[in-house]
Amino acid sequence: MDTIAIIGAGPSGIMAALTTKTKDNRVILIEKNKVIGQKLSITGSGRCNITNLDNKEDFFAKIPENSKFFYSAFAKFSNYDFIDYLENIGIPLKYEGQKAYPKNESAQKTVNTFIKLLEEKNVEIRLNEELIDFEIDNKSNTVTSITTTKTKEHIDKLIITTGGLSYCKNSTFSLLAKKGIQITQLYPSLVSIETIYDYSNLSGISIKNVSVRANIDGKKYLTSGDMLFTQKGLSGPAIMDMSSYIVKFQDLKTDTSSNHKNLTYKGKNLYISIDFMPYISKNQLEDIIFDSSKKALKTKLSAYLPERMLKFLLEKYENTDINNMKKEEKEKLLNIFKNYKIAIKNFSNIKSAIVTKGGVSLNQISPSTMQFKNIQNLYFAGECLDIDALTGGYNLQIAFSTGYLAGSSSKL
Ligand SMILES: Cc1cc2nc3c(=O)[nH]c(=O)nc-3n(C[C@H](O)[C@H](O)[C@H](O)COP(=O)(O)OP(=O)(O)OC[C@H]3O[C@@H](n4cnc5c(N)ncnc54)[C@H](O)[C@@H]3O)c2cc1C
Numbered sequence: 001m002d003t004i005a006i007i008g009a010g011p012s013g014i015m016a017a018l019t020t021k022t023k024d025n026r027v028i029l030i031e032k033n034k035v036i037g038q039k040l041s042i043t044g045s046g047r048c049n050i051t052n053l054d055n056k057e058d059f060f061a062k063i064p065e066n067s068k069f070f071y072s073a074f075a076k077f078s079n080y081d082f083i084d085y086l087e088n089i090g091i092p093l094k095y096e097g098q099k100a101y102p103k104n105e106s107a108q109k110t111v112n113t114f115i116k117l118l119e120e121k122n123v124e125i126r127l128n129e130e131l132i133d134f135e136i137d138n139k140s141n142t143v144t145s146i147t148t149t150k151t152k153e154h155i156d157k158l159i160i161t162t163g164g165l166s167y168c169k170n171s172t173f174s175l176l177a178k179k180g181i182q183i184t185q186l187y188p189s190l191v192s193i194e195t196i197y198d199y200s201n202l203s204g205i206s207i208k209n210v211s212v213r214a215n216i217d218g219k220k221y222l223t224s225g226d227m228l229f230t231q232k233g234l235s236g237p238a239i240m241d242m243s244s245y246i247v248k249f250q251d252l253k254t255d256t257s258s259n260h261k262n263l264t265y266k267g268k269n270l271y272i273s274i275d276f277m278p279y280i281s282k283n284q285l286e287d288i289i290f291d292s293s294k295k296a297l298k299t300k301l302s303a304y305l306p307e308r309m310l311k312f313l314l315e316k317y318e319n320t321d322i323n324n325m326k327k328e329e330k331e332k333l334l335n336i337f338k339n340y341k342i343a344i345k346n347f348s349n350i351k352s353a354i355v356t357k358g359g360v361s362l363n364q365i366s367p368s369t370m371q372f373k374n375i376q377n378l379y380f381a382g383e384c385l386d387i388d389a390l391t392g393g394y395n396l397q398i399a400f401s402t403g404y405l406a407g408s409s410s411k412l
Contacts, residue, residue: 001026002156005146006407007131007172009036011396012382013161014114015403017123020159027123030148032130036118037111039167043396048107050086051079051400052098052393062390063398064244065357069387070398072368077404079397089113099393126150131172134158136179142377157377159370159406161399164356164383172384173359181372182361184386187247188353190240190395195233196262196269196343202229205309211278212242216265221245223390224278233345240354241390242272247347247357262345269343276337277304285334290322297322301337313337355395359386370406381406 002025006013009031017029035041043049052059059079060067077085083100086093091113092103102110118125126148133147143158162172165186173183206228214221223245225237249265262269277285288300297317298310305313313336325333350356360380364373372378381402389395 003028003154004157004159005030005155006159006161007146008160008162008382008384009033009125009127010161010163010382011037011040011399012163012403012406013159014040014118015400016159016161016379016381016407018114018117018121019404019407022121022123027121028126029118029123030126030129030131030146032128032149034128036115036125036127039163040114040396041108041111042167043107044101044393046107047101047105048110049099049101049391049393049396050091050093050110051082051100051397053083053095053100054079054098054392058098059394059397062392062394063387064390066362066387069362069365069367069385070401073370073398073401073405076408077401079393082397082400089117131160131162131175133175134179136375141375143375157379159379159381160384161380161382161403161406162384164359165350166353166356167351176360176384182364184358184361185248185252186350186356186358188347188350189244189247189357189388190354190391191243191247191348191350191352192230192235193233193239193243193272193342193347194345196345199229199233200231202308202312203231205229205306206236207276207305207309209279210238211275212238212272213275214242214246214270214272216246216249216270225391227274232348234342237391239272243347244357244388244390246270246272246344250347262343263347271341271343274340274342276309276340280304282334282338285337286330289333290330305337313340354391355383355388357386357388359384362386368405369409370402371409379406379409 004020004025004027006016006029009029013029014037017027020027063070083093091110093100094103130149131146132149134143135145137144145152145154165171177183206226208226210227211222211224223238223241227234227236227238249270250263251265297314301310362385365380366373370379370381372380382399387398389398
């Protein structure tokens with residue numbers, strides 16, 4: 001009987017355990033926390049945005065980097081395969097736009113269903129146990145044993161699904177690096193942005209359907225969705241998605257410093273610009289603002305933005321006669337709504353990030369099996385890999401698909 005050890009009982013580890021052959025094999029799932037799927041149980045604010053309805057092209061457009069690596073895993077177990085799978089195991093879904101949630105909107109109940117499946121499959125679940133080392137036999141290029149906080153034992157296949165740095169006390173990346181596995185630079189992704197300007201008096205204001213743009217090194221990035229002003233800056237899906245594109249553009253020296261210097265890239269501040277009204281053109285906005293009525297500016301725009309926001313944006317125009325504005329002044333006023341520039345002070349800490357950008361370098365991993373190329377019986381899946389995506393159920397799908405492939409593609 002062969003022993004297959006899976007380290008980390010998050011979505012990728014759970015799926016690897018469920019797709020690994022248990023007949024003639026002993027499958028052990030080792031988790032350092034006292035529960036299975038701790039992070040999964042808080043996803044989607046407890047409602048679990050588990051996947052989405054995107055077609056392939058749209059899905060891959062939400063993976064900012066390394067998307068090609070995911071082709072095979074997606075081909076083997078796509079979002080539509082996953083939706084069927086979930087329905088079959090008793091997790092019917094509901095949809096909000098493209099986003100898929102369990103009908104009962106309970107991430108914890110979703111975890112409970114997976115625990116039941118693991119038990120039915122006789123997976124040996126070992127909680128409160130942490131992988132602290134593993135032994136590689138350099139002659140045969142295989143992992144021969146693992147050492148945990150509780151035991152040392154022989155294994156025949158090792159699947160590492162230990163996740164990233166977000167929402168996690170200590171990571172396994174240092175152990176992996178010690179073993180000669182290349183780890184790329186790690187960044188927080190899908191995080192709030194701290195701003196240089198103090199917007200704390202706008203804290204709590206939420207604005208629907210904005211567009212966020214960044215123009216860095218001649219490349220344009222665009223995200224859309226809702227945004228929120230916070231005590232320290234900005235948050236909400238449109239902002240968090242933008243962090244995924246631009247977080248890597250920073251001076252690492254500044255990033256790692258503990259004092260509160262502004263983050264810079266090539267010696268300059270990083271900016272995003274916000275279109276608070278992407279659903280109307282600049283010309284339409286011009287017609288609204290400069291119509292012939294005698295209404296106050298704030299009144300003309302009250303249907304588009306919250307009152308507190310308008311008061312802030314239009315503060316210096318309170319006593320301005322807009323009918324006598326010069327062309328450039330008009331342009332400035334329109335840009336307050338269509339091209340509002342905000343300088344970034346920093347990205348929030350990686351511990352509070354939804355995902356980690358960076359991880360096990362993908363050139364060491366076979367995309368069609370998830371096997372570590374130099375070691376025959378070592379596999380990786382999930383967030384510990386150098387692949388991540390925008391908000392909307394993409395990251396969980398990546399974890400479940402790569403876990404599926406790592407579990408099912410071994411000869412054992
Ligand atoms: C607040 C929040 C909300 C989110 N909401 C969504 C959402 O709605 N939709 C979406 O698609 N994504 C969401 N995500 C992202 C999603 O949760 C992750 O992409 C996903 O959990 C990654 O799965 P994983 O199995 O690779 O890693 P994880 O879920 O992080 O699991 C890894 C597990 O390995 C364990 N582990 C680590 N090291 C060791 C070790 N040495 N020994 C033993 N065990 C170890 C950890 O304790 C952990 O349980 C959210 C993330 C957060 C933080």
